[in-house]
Amino acid sequence: MIVVALLAAAAPPALAGPHGSAGAGGALVLTGDGGDRLRLDAAVDVKLGRRLGALAAWRAFDEGHRGLAMAGLVFEAGAARPRLVLDLHADLGADLDAGAPLAGGGIRTTLAIAGPLGVVLDSGGYLVIDGLDRTRLQLQGSASLAARW
Numbered sequence: 634m635i636v637v638a639l640l641a642a643a644a645p646p647a648l649a650g651p652h653g654s655a656g657a658g659g660a661l662v663l664t665g666d667g668g669d670r671l672r673l674d675a676a677v678d679v680k681l682g683r684r685l686g687a688l689a690a691w692r693a694f695d696e697g698h699r700g701l702a703m704a705g706l707v708f709e710a711g712a713a714r715p716r717l718v719l720d721l722h723a724d725l726g727a728d729l730d731a732g733a734p735l736a737g738g739g740i741r742t743t744l745a746i747a748g749p750l751g752v753v754l755d756s757g758g759y760l761v762i763d764g765l766d767r768t769r770l771q772l773q774g775s776a777s778l779a780a781r782w
Contacts, residue, residue, distance in 0.1 A: 653679040653686060654718075654743050656753050656779025662693050665761065665771035672698060674775035676755065678720065678741070684709040688722050692757070693773060699729035701759060701771070705738070718743040724759070733763035737771075743781060753777040 660674035672693045680686030688707040694700025703726025711719040723738040739757025746752060759771045 651679060651681050652782055653677070654751060654753060654779040654781040656751075656777035658753075658775055658777030660693050660773050660775040663772040663774070665759075665769035669695075669697075671695075672700065674755070674773075674777060676741075676753070676777065678707045678722070680707065680709060688724065690724070690726075692759075692775070693771070694729075701728055701735060701761075702726050703735065703737075703759075707741070710740075716745045722757075724757075726759075728761045728763065731761065731763045731767065733761050733767070735759045735761045735771075743779065745781065749780050749782060751779045751781045753779045 655677040657675040660672045662670050672695045674692050676690035678688040686707045689704045692701040703724040705724035707720050707722045710721050720741040726735050737759030741755045743751050743753050755775045761769050
């Protein structure tokens with residue numbers, strides 16, 4: 634999270650006015666999943682006139698798993714607006730099934746399809762701190778259909 638904050642402080646202003654995306658889709662859990670691999674993912678990011686913003690996400694959930702709830706910082710590392718945005722994110726949260734804290738981050742790519750409709754591809758790694766035997770690194774990727782503004 635410190636690296637994202639330092640990058641944001643050194644970056645020039647981006648767009649004036651709020652911009653971001655909100656979407657939901659599927660997730661592929663690669664490690665630390667507890668069995669199954671395919672789950673759901675939802676996330677919202679908002680940037681208020683600069684490259685730095687906030688992200689809230691509910692990751693790796695389905696009918697049998699409550700998933701990971703997290704919030705954090707998002708930094709717009711690059712953009713070819715209005716068609717493409719590349720964001721870095723740093724997150725803190727909890728594994729809702731284990732009641733364990735987590736920290737992690739990743740990279741998000743938002744690609745415009747038509748008007749406000751877009752696709753968000755997210756890759757992330759989350760360290761879930763759950764005692765000596767159950768602490769794990771959860772690596773996952775997701776693809777979501779999103780509304781962008």
